[in-house]
Amino acid sequence: MVLMMAPGGTEEMARAVLAEGADAVYIGVMGWSRRGAVFEMSDEQIRRLIDHAAAMGKEVRIVVNTMPSSTEVPMFIERVRQYAGWGAAGFMVSDIGCMRLLRDQVPEAQVHTSVGCGITNVEDVRFLAEQGATYVVLPYRLSVREIAEIRATTGVGIEVFLFKTPSGGKICPGKCMMSSYFSFKRELDEHGKDLFHGSAGRGGDCLRVCQSHWRLNAGGVSLLEDMTIKSNPALWLEELPAYLGAGVNCLKVPGRDRSVELVRDITRLYRRAVDLILSTDNPNLSPFAEPLATCRERWRTERGRRDVRLIGQAEQIARVMPKVA
């Protein structure tokens, strides 16, 4: 069984991806997931979507992957117990303490480690399994052989994003604080949750400062001009048969902050590709090459627009100086 999860950045998107064949939709809780509020859900929407998915024989998994304050942990537990009671099948979590509390207090829930856990090796996977993780997201750079070994030796479910960064480089998200270093705003919502705006790990959007225009110099000598600090991930497909053969059992379609139309088309493409791979030993994926290339280009365009918007927010917030403590 391979679980294909797709994003529900909005209620319309959630319904669209379930209709296109996703087995589960993952949705962020307002103030508790690594996206801005417009791509997160209210409790009312979450309950409605859980009922909608259940009527289709499908699942909702809840993204609560921000790093909270210690004083917010009771609120975290209260929320996840509520969603589990409504029928949510699983949760995406980053904070290890919250993960263990979830394991102890909602033992029936599937627990996905978020990319924020920053796994780099098999011992990380074992550690997270001890805290209650049932699925782990592995870094892009692990080989198929390493994935197979981890699956075989740990027994933990393996989740992979259907987009990846082609090279190594900075570990993002999970161990990056560049956004909040330049631009960070703390404010409470109506439930008392700190939104930590500007922190990639704690709050809503990472403000993508790495995608601004940078110069690299050393000793007063300019080495590179007009560069970004980090490369961007791209949708991928070609290696999917090998990944599934290695035991990957959860696929995650990205795009919670993309357009409904793009995410619907991506979900449809991957549903067909996965069904083909699972139905034959030698799948011919060439018919997917052109639509995948089109999706990649649309993805790149939408990402560019989003980055400009977020960098603009970063600049705006950064201009506000803090008050004297």
Next chain:
Amino acid sequence: MFELSTDVPNLQALRGGDYDAFDALYLGDFSCPDYPKNFSSHPETLAEGVRIARDQGKRCYLRLYAVPSNHELDDVRRTIDAAMGLPFDAFEVHNMGLLRVLREMGCTKPLHLGVFGNLYTHETARVLKDYGVTRVYPNPELSLREIRYIKDETPIEVLVQVHGKIPLVISETCFIMENAHQGAETCSFFCSKSHWLTRSQGDWSLKDAGRMTLSGKDLCMIEHMDRLAEAGLEHFFVHGHGEERARVAAVGRAYRRVLNAIAGGEPCETQGLVEALSAFAEMGLCNGYYFESAGQHYVGRP
């Protein structure tokens, strides 16, 4: 009463530096195994390193590589194996998997959680205590209020960075080699020269150390040390990665003077010290996230 510590990457820096102001030394560069003769990846240097530090009367901690991949785990095991029989006071760990490795290897030394351990809550600190962690370095994004909560409610020792550039992001590969020296197959210690990332608009800066990106500005808490002490914090860290040794020594002396005054219940004028430390900071000073703002701001100053 207080412990002031800093980091020392290798024997050369240990022998050539002036660490009189410091009570404890974190040996090794956790970000890059290729750093020349790095304590963290050169077990043959550990005995001499810990001897020199001990002879100077310092407590001595070993930093383990922060982001080991599967094929690097055995190298880290070799370092641990060599260090377990030496009089290190603790090992610093950033990677959760290494907590399991240390337990499996029968390590009984205290463990410190490093800055990239991503500690945000007291509940996580409680989990880590079960694995032998006795001291945590909370994520730099936490405010003083949050740090104090973790210290009191876990309860656990907390290490607080008080000066130097803030570690902001870590990499598994070298940014400087990948970008400024494309085609270079081996490390030629390019990061020995300071590399700066500056936004084209000129308003933001970062210091790149190859496998770790640091804040452009120097965190400086010298005029707030009394406040940290009042919060019950006792373990303070000066981040010296990539800085000249004389500068680290001067920073240490400034903080030692303030800590001695606080310990003695005496007033200490810090304005002159702020000015002196400001002269070292190419891109200016900041307070990090301690006062609930963006890391780059110095609260109360332009």
